[in-house]
Amino acid sequence: MNPEDLDTLAEYSTPVLRGDEAVITIRRPDLESNTYLSQLFALTENGSRRLTHAWNDSAPQVGRNWSGYLGAEKKAPAQLFAGPTLESAHQITDNHLGVSEFALDDAGGRALYTARVAEPGRYGSDDDIPAAEEAPRRISSSTYLANGLGYTTDRPSRAFLVDLAEPGLGKAGLRGAGEVPLSTLLRTPESDVHDPQFSPGGHWASVISAVEPDRGQPDLRSTVWLLGREESRPLDLPSMDVSLHVWIDEDTVLLLGNTLDRDELDFVGQMPGLFVHDLHTGSTRRLTDPETVALAPIRPQISGGEAIAVVDADGASRLVRIDLGAEGLGLDELTFLSDDTTVVTGFDVAGFETAADDGAGTDAGTLVFTGSTPESPAVFGRVDLGATSAAGVPVIDLQHPAPANSVLPEVLRVPGEGGTITGWLAKPEGEGPFPVILNIHGGPFAQYAHSWFDETQVLTSAGYAVVYSNPRGSGGRTRSWGTAVQGDMAAPAMADVLAVLDHALETNPDLDADRLGIQGGSYGGYLTAMTIAADHRFRAAIVERGYLDPVSFVGTSDIGRFFTEEYTSRSQAAIERQSPLAHADQVGTPTLVMHSELDLRCPFEQAQQYYAALQRAGVETEMLVFPGENHELSRSGQPRHRRQRFEAILDWWDRHLSGAETDPDDTAAGEGAAGEGAAPGTAGSAPTD
Template structure:
């Protein structure tokens, strides 16, 4: 065996992961999405794979490179999935019991179709499709565009449609907040629920999709009742309200008549993601109190399908719930939740509300599914592996790794061990952090430090955080000791741990972060005179706050950060975060908002600062970065700004691969310039 090598920046192209595992109705198979990076095309490939729950090598089902959301038919003979292989995403059907079977397209939605859901009898699929109000009106009038006579006419039609689309938004009118999300402006197309027959032999109206909704609001993915007569969803209660996700409730839609019935009504909560129990008696869903929303726990809740009093199953558990699934006999729910650096899988029984760990081990689970026999499939990352599929049989004590997405890569590289470090802040509160020794570490020798700060602010990092796995290992491979921690305000330690950050984003976290750095320095691994600090989003806010309040760091890289809370409020797609976390709207106490902004302390910054931001970041928009750069430049400080075109807030996690490589290269070069003289 050849000697292993340190991880490089280009290993971004060699790392994959798993998404959306789905167990077949008989419990024998797991369909999942394998995600890889295509360096040549500068993009990501998503293909659907199939693995047996009792072992054996997985096999690839699709090769389109743009395939996702596999969903089993009730009889297990067909997989519905979403593919964007022909420009717009559409739903395809693939036979699973016919070797070499070809997928056929089911939908031809003009703006694409996603989120397929099979009816219990397997005869229909409900799905989501975005449509503008004028497009829905035309659809209702049955005025179909004439079919092109030839390829030339088809080309003309496509060009005319593209021109009309451009003209529709010129000029662009904004009437609700937010008016842009992700990397683009909201196009006034809202996700509507449709139902389409699966039988390809039907003709006329029987073959056409039928729309069940008609409101300028996005609907959550549809879920069928066990008798097939009802579809459950969630949406805003009032389509005219700003930030519609703050006012969501559950709805039941009669499939035959299209009648909508609101199920949840408590205006002090926002409710979403309904999932009916297999016995048809309950709806499980998640809800969050609106007061101080951003810092509150997401609760797993049940309610009778016909309405009634909600029952929170995880209120005393004191952790936020992410993905969840029913047990086959409806007696329990399985869910994952962040807890002390890990994202663990739990089970709660309905009869007594008892919660226990369902899968043992240290990992960060992302998506899960539960089979008819109680087996659990889940995607997860660990400190040793950035992402695989795992399966735990109902009678097994441990889970087994099913996929081998990263096996070849991991066999070739040095993976540094992640060590836990518990420490106390000045108030005596125990906090949690982790560190990596640099590759080639020699005891007694001190190394430059790369100190990382997480975002959120209500997020959590751990030893197996997938989004940071390569970055931390790369820093260590470049000769840096790596340290990161979870200061107060983050997930995984209870609701009060999060709420304490209210009205003090900077000062409270600063105290905890510096206590962690001091505790790590005591181990004698890092050189206190060669320390760099970096973070993204809220981590960018804190990076700027840190260097505005101490000169102990020799280099700093702030990324996709918030630096002026006043301008942030007016440009972000999550303005509710300000009232939620600071208790006021900016105009109610403008001086307080400025005092809480890192930009207010720019004159105190002496650390050389690199600002990294994306042009199309509408979560933490780029004007904040431009202001910070201009302030520091005018003050004669050492500062540089790099901005990435086409990218949004997710640059570091899912941006164009070449941009991710560039970002890490620029970061380490900036570290090196000041920490490796």
């Protein structure tokens, strides 16, 4: 894959069964408009057809009586569209800042949705008050920023209820296109709300929000709130952080979330689990083992007295079925419905029978899913639940073709100090020796996956071998694996990523151990910076959107009030020992510092301080700053910036890994030993596409 191939990629998501067809969202970057094009498609055995025609349509929901989705024109906020079918749906909201999420009460003909509500005079709500002339913000909470959004306390997320048809008229009384009905603002807690849901019979409308309002001290506890027009009340849950909820019946709710064992900030390495809460007894039971099972942030579904969910497991995200009567199921006790390399991103189980004239209905044993595999960036598949009893064998019905020059990485299992480390080696086509890039993921409690990865493919297409792994601190393993870096954020993970690199070099003679680079983003940027301060074998490094000064991070990041102190401790000596900024004078490796100007997760000042410290230390360094971007640049930034990011990465490696050692002045000017633009693996030859 070359950088200009970015708009040939696609993502499949949000599959929904509808009779004998499935509806999915297909999203792709569009370099010409510098935006993302997203639309709904119906898939059948005979092919596909496009259902919606706006620029940005997503999140379909389908019921017997009502269907809906979020839709928007180019660069406009999303609004809710609803109707008897997706094809007949029309706009029913006109919120100034757009709709975030929604749920349909199919029998009741209602929609519950969440949207941010701007204070008067802010965010364009008054045409006479531009952003620079808004009133000052009075802040008293500990959390008031969100990456990708900005300030939050002056545009809280609230819940609204809207009728889909005129009262008493049913579906026949559907309002005409262009008429936006009046929504009712529900009484909600003071904190932001998300994940709107209805109970099966429509008795309860609910959202998730903080247990207590933010009064100046961070608190990660959240719960399900039952909403009404006049008041709302929280469920009395154990100390936990709830991310998603699904009603099993009018008295029981399934929860996906983390327990907060020690106190309200005990989030490090917590394994998201499934819980069942009984409203009558107030009891909450955990279905999954807190040490070995980590649920992915994908909504579970109920099917035949079981929960269908997705777990993150050693480089994959796997479909599983879980008995609702279980308690503390370990990973080896789960029934898997998909294989150990597919990364599932969404799924749907037939939840109702269609009212077809011939009496035939949807097969209740059908499950469809979207995801990615080692061979494809986007796939759509299905699982026959009736035929699957153990390890799943999903059928892939549709897959998006990978760009030319894509390679299949080799899985590595490498002995390490804390146990076997899972890693990968991706090599270019042809003969070596190839220069090698060690790539490190963010998090730290996240994981690289077996799935097709654009960054790996861009590097291998340019002639670089790529080594990457899931060291201690990563997700997808056990809780003890995830907490191994708490209080020592660098040393355990550094030992693991270097062990995988050394293993790859020792077992692959076509890798050039004299031409090594290292790069990483977010926590990966942190570990890259700490590694080049301790290990000087690398010719160059890229530190991207890094966590680089734990001290200033506390007061500037949107997660700063709890992340630094939970991961590095409150000891100033311990923080300095784990701080890349404090070790910058030990770096001798040429380093490109890449950052986004609007990053609120790892704020821009982190890069500025580290860049200045490298300059003071006499290190060859450059800083590349992306305007208008936040922490998600590499995943969902403007398509042109994503392409330019790839081009900048390749340029840096071409300048520093192109052949024999180069003079620093020549390298800074962009001229490697083999000449400007020479292919890294073939010094002196023509560039490799």
